[in-house]
Amino acid sequence: xxxxxxxxxxxxxxxxxxxxxxxxxxxxxxxxxxxxxxxxxxxxxxxxxxxxxxxxxxxxxxxxxxxxxxxxxxxxxxxxxxxxxxxxxxxxxxxxxxxxxxxxxxxxxxxxxxxxxxxxxxxxxxxxxxxxxxxxxxxxxxxxxxxxxxxxxxxxxxxxxxxxxxxxxxxxxxxxxxxxxxxxxxxxxxxxxxxxxxxxxxxxxxxxxxxxxxxxxxxxxxxxxxxxxxxxxxxxxxxxxxxxxxxxxxxxxxxxxxxxxxxxxxxxxxxxxxxxxxxxxxxxxxxxxxxxxxxxxxxxxxxxxxxxxxxxxxxxxxx
Amino acid sequence: xxxxxxxxxxxxxxxxxxxxxxxxxxxxxxxxxxxxxxxxxxxxxxxxxxxxxxxxxxxxxxxxxxxxxxxxxxxxxxxxxxxxxxxxxxxxxxxxxxxxxxxxxxxxxxxxxxxxxxxxxxxxxxxxxxxxxxxxxxxxxxxxxxxxxxxxxxxxxxxxxxxxxxxxxxxxxxxxxxxxxxxxxxxxxxxxxxxxxxxxxxxxxxxxxxxxxxxxxxxxxxxxxxxxxxxxxxxxxxxxxxxxxxxxxxxxxxxxxxxxxxxxxxxxxxxxxxxxxxxxxxxxxxxxxxxxxxxxxxxxxxxxxxxxxxxxxxxxxxxxxxxxxxxxxxxxxxxxxxxxxxxxxxxxxxxxxxxxxxxxxxxxxxxxxxxxxxxxxxxxx
Numbered sequence: 001x002x003x004x005x006x007x008x009x010x011x012x013x014x015x016x017x018x019x020x021x022x023x024x025x026x027x028x029x030x031x032x033x034x035x036x037x038x039x040x041x042x043x044x045x046x047x048x049x050x051x052x053x054x055x056x057x058x059x060x061x062x063x064x065x066x067x068x069x070x071x072x073x074x075x076x077x078x079x080x081x082x083x084x085x086x087x088x089x090x091x092x093x094x095x096x097x098x099x100x101x102x103x104x105x106x107x108x109x110x111x112x113x114x115x116x117x118x119x120x121x122x123x124x125x126x127x128x129x130x131x132x133x134x135x136x137x138x139x140x141x142x143x144x145x146x147x148x149x150x151x152x153x154x155x156x157x158x159x160x161x162x163x164x165x166x167x168x169x170x171x172x173x174x175x176x177x178x179x180x181x182x183x184x185x186x187x188x189x190x191x192x193x194x195x196x197x198x199x200x201x202x203x204x205x206x207x208x209x210x211x212x213x214x215x216x217x218x219x220x221x222x223x224x225x226x227x228x229x230x231x232x233x234x235x236x237x238x239x240x241x242x243x244x245x246x247x248x249x250x251x252x253x254x255x256x257x258x259x260x261x262x263x264x265x266x267x268x269x270x271x272x273x274x275x276x277x278x279x280x281x282x283x284x285x286x287x288x289x290x291x292x293x294x295x296x297x298x299x300x301x302x303x304x305x306x307x308x309x310x311x312x313x314x315x316x317x318x319x
Numbered sequence: 320x321x322x323x324x325x326x327x328x329x330x331x332x333x334x335x336x337x338x339x340x341x342x343x344x345x346x347x348x349x350x351x352x353x354x355x356x357x358x359x360x361x362x363x364x365x366x367x368x369x370x371x372x373x374x375x376x377x378x379x380x381x382x383x384x385x386x387x388x389x390x391x392x393x394x395x396x397x398x399x400x401x402x403x404x405x406x407x408x409x410x411x412x413x414x415x416x417x418x419x420x421x422x423x424x425x426x427x428x429x430x431x432x433x434x435x436x437x438x439x440x441x442x443x444x445x446x447x448x449x450x451x452x453x454x455x456x457x458x459x460x461x462x463x464x465x466x467x468x469x470x471x472x473x474x475x476x477x478x479x480x481x482x483x484x485x486x487x488x489x490x491x492x493x494x495x496x497x498x499x500x501x502x503x504x505x506x507x508x509x510x511x512x513x514x515x516x517x518x519x520x521x522x523x524x525x526x527x528x529x530x531x532x533x534x535x536x537x538x539x540x541x542x543x544x545x546x547x548x549x550x551x552x553x554x555x556x557x558x559x560x561x562x563x564x565x566x567x568x569x570x571x572x573x574x575x576x577x578x579x580x581x582x583x584x585x586x587x588x589x590x591x592x593x594x595x596x597x598x599x600x601x602x603x604x605x606x607x608x609x610x611x612x613x614x615x616x617x618x619x620x621x622x623x624x625x626x627x628x629x630x631x632x633x634x635x636x637x638x639x640x641x642x643x644x645x646x647x648x649x650x651x652x653x654x655x656x657x658x659x660x661x662x663x664x665x666x667x668x669x670x671x672x673x674x675x676x677x678x679x680x681x682x683x684x685x686x687x688x689x690x691x692x693x694x695x696x697x698x699x700x
Contacts, residue, residue: 033483086673090680095423095483096627100676103620104669111662115364118660238487245484283499283613290488290495301480 004266005149012262013161014219018240019247019254020168021212026249027172028205029185029309033098034083035213036237037105038076042214043221044109045075047128047228048116055121061131068130069157069218076214077207079105084206088199091313102237110230127229133157133222157219164215168208169251181205185307188314198314213237235290242293248304257296261289328688335685342630345678345685349628350642353671360666366657375664378652379645395534400641400648402523402537406431406602407640409543410622412550413594415631419554420587421567426471426486427595428619429493434463434596435603435610436497436513440505443516443604452520453538460600461593468592472585482588490615498612512609522605539601544637546597551633553590563587595619617665621647624672643668 018039025032049071053064079101086097110126117125138151172178181201183191188198220236221228239261247254268285271277335345358368376382380396387393410427417424438459442452467489474480505513518525526533554560565573566583574580602618603610625643629635650664 086677090677091683092676092679096623096676099423099425099483099620099623100669100672103624104673107662107665107669111660111666114660114662235487235491238484242484242488245481278503280499280502283495283502287492287495290491294485294488294492297480297484298474298478301478 001146002149002152004263004270005146006153007269008259008262008266009150009158010155010223011265012258013158014216014223015236015240015243015261016216016255016258017161017165017219018213018216018237019243019258020165020251021209021216022240022244023249023251023254024168024172024181024205024212025209026244026310027185027307028181028202029188029307029312029314030087030202030206031094031098031311032083032206032209033095033238033241034080034101034105035209035240036233036235037098037102038080038083038210038213039217039220039237040109040232041079041105041217042072042076042210043217043228043232044113044128045078045214046072046218047113047130047221048075050130051116051121051128062134065131065133065222069160069215072214072218073211074214076210076212076217078210080206080210080213083210084203087206088202088314094311094313106230106233113228113230127227129227130222132226155219155223157222161215161219164212165251165255168212172251177201182307185309188309188312189316189318192316202314213240216240239289239293242297245304245306246293246296246300248300249307260292260296264289264292325692329692332685332688332692335681336689337686341682341685342632342678343635345681346628346630346635346639346675348681349671349674349678352674353667356670357663357667360663361659364659366659371653371657371659374653374656375646375649378649380648381645384652392532394530395532396648398534398536400644401540402535403606403648404640404644405537405539405543406598406606407618407622407625407644408547408637409594409598409601410619411625411629411636411640412547412633413591413598414622414626415629415633415636416550416554416563416594417587417591418626418631419567420563420584421570422472422475422584422587422591423483424468424471424486424588424591424595425483425620425623426467426489426592427598427622428615428617429486429490430464430467430592430595431599431602431616431619432497432610433467433493434460434599436500437463438520438600438604439513439516439610442520444514445520446517447519449519452517453522456520456522456600456604457539457542457597460596462596464596464599465589465593468588468590468595469585471592472588475588476581476584494613494615497610501610501612506612507609510609512611515608516604520604521608522601537601537605539605543601546594547633547637550594554633559583559586598622621668624668624675627675627678628671 018035022032022035046068050064050068053067083097083101086092087094113126113128114124117123133155135153135155137153142148142151172181180191180196184198184201191201192198217232221232225231243257243261244254246257265288268288269282272281272285335341335348361368361371373382377384378396379400380393383393410431413427414424438456441459442455445452447455471482471485471489474485475482501513507514522537522539524536524538527536554564562573562578562583565578566580570580602616621643625639626636629639646664646668650661653659654661
């Protein structure tokens with residue numbers, strides 16, 4: 001039981017922070033299917049930072065771990081600029097651009113990881129090895145039955161994610177900037193009439209989504225495989241998209257959706273282990289979150305209210 | 320006086336500006352840009368881009384290689400290229416038809432796996448006579464694909480579910496379920512893939528002796544050409560094709576004109592799915608003979624690039640498929656000859672995709688420059 005909770009929280013929170021990035025982007029009226037690519041690219045930059053710093057001067061391992069989180073956020077935001085360029089400046093179709101960015105991220109990371117490993121680190125490998133992220137157990141509270149499991153063996157990044165998530169929720173719902181951002185998603189012309197620059201706000205929103213996706217991506221890389229490899233692209237970005245659609249583009253509801261996904265996944269694995277089924281059955285378990293997503297979307301798509309101007313290319317002259 | 324900036328503008332406007340075949344010219348411009356980017360990348364790696372691009376052409380049988388092993392020649396390579404191009408033609412048509420209707424079918428890969436799997440299970444291991452088996456395979460492909468397409472279209476129309484998210488979820492579900500059945504029932508202990516299908520069901524005739532060479536001949540290339548022209552006819556000359564395009568341009572206006580939008584969406588997805596199903600059977604029971612578990616074919620995603628590059632025009636898709644497959648089938652020769660990583664071809668393709676996605680901007684820019692120059696031109700000269 002404890003293991004289920006520990007594992008599902010380590011999955012839920014990175015998914016949640018990626019979904020928050022998506023909420024910022026879609027809240028400002030830009031469909032963001034690029035989350036998958038952005039999280040992979042963020043994880044790539046995080047892994048690259050670790051690889052470079054360990055090979056040049058051996059810093060203390062614990063510092064490197066946090067540096068890699070920053071590198072992932074910066075890398076995700078940097079790559080998101082490309083998305084912003086195509087979507088805002090070139091005014092391309094947002095759905096197609098998102099998929100394009102995903103494909104570019106997959107091929108670019110595969111190429112760069114191999115090439116950099118060969119040319120700089122003198123080995124042919126398609127991954128960057130990361131360290132094991134430190135885990136902590138909160139004293140006293142962890143002794144409480146069942147609830148205590150939420151405070152046992154927690155990755156430190158989970159606390160960081162919670163802090164960032166609260167900060168992001170504050171920005172989105174309590175600051176003038178957050179209000180303008182949400183207004184951009186519903187009626188960009190009104191924002192322009194109020195004297196704000198719509199393209200500018202959307203640009204920042206896309207950057208934020210890139211940074212959040214990068215953070216989530218490197219956390220996935222730490223918690224699932226402790227290395228960066230192309231296996232990071234297994235559709236968690238799309239799961240995050242489903243989470244915020246199901247969560248009605250609101251941060252609190254999205255957290256519940258992410259929790260459901262996290263628990264669905266680890267309960268599925270738990271059953272495969274408990275019933276001692278052959279490993280091929282894990283293929284069926286892996287479909288569980290996706291099937292759940294489809295079913296949930298089936299019931300919630302009709303009643304959900306997406307931002308009104310979602311997917312529309314901003315046109316100043318439109319009334 | 321012509322300043323330098325004016326020359327750039329002038330040449331861009333004359334190439335991408337309004338006029339005959341503007342979209343085609345912009346596609347060529349995108350291709351040119353991505354080739355230049357690829358060349359810069361190759362230069363950074365210290366390789367000669369011209370040698371690289373010629374070896375791509377040599378590897379795919381367009382230009383002769385330096386030497387060939389016994390019973391192989393340029394013809395063998397060229398027939399292999401055709402063999403690999405057929406699934407791409409179907410897949411890109413599938414994406415293009417859906418895009419014309421404003422839908423984004425990213426489930427091509429998933430449908431390919433499912434239809435390939437169903438055809439493999441139902442016909443692949445039986446001993447039916449060759450011609451009947453081949454026809455059955457094609458029919459299963461069309462049927463399975465159409466069913467999945469109909470499901471996506473129906474969910475979109477009835478429940479307002481985002482077709483992209485649905486399609487991506489279906490991709491993963493199909494891929495995992497199929498890999499479960501392959502791993503438990505059909506796995507070949509040596510290759511870890513599904514057991515190879517019988518030759519009578521395979522759509523490609525393997526190792527046919529011809530002119531003293533061994534050639535893989537695909538039997539469905541002619542079918543692919545026919546389908547290209549059928550889709551072209553459907554889009555340009557029929558009432559349904561007009562409704563499809565009208566819904567793609569403006570849903571509300573079409574509804575106002577009395578077009579049943581929901582019905583059109585579902586019908587379009589059925590056609591798109593059927594084409595993807597054809598791509599699946601020609602891929603898994605033609606170009607290859609077995610299914611690799613847990614792998615979604617990259618071809619289904621590359622098809623998006625091809626459809627965009629071909630401007631969603633069936634004929635354009637035909638040529639764009641050939642072009643992209645030259646990249647893919649030439650990569651092996653390129654990487655063995657120059658010692659660059661195989662991933663570079665995928666990278667160049669996705670850069671091409673990036674430029675094709677922003678081709679709308681090039682069009683706007685071309686029109687704008689032309690207009691500006693037209694105004695200035697009278698004053699300057």
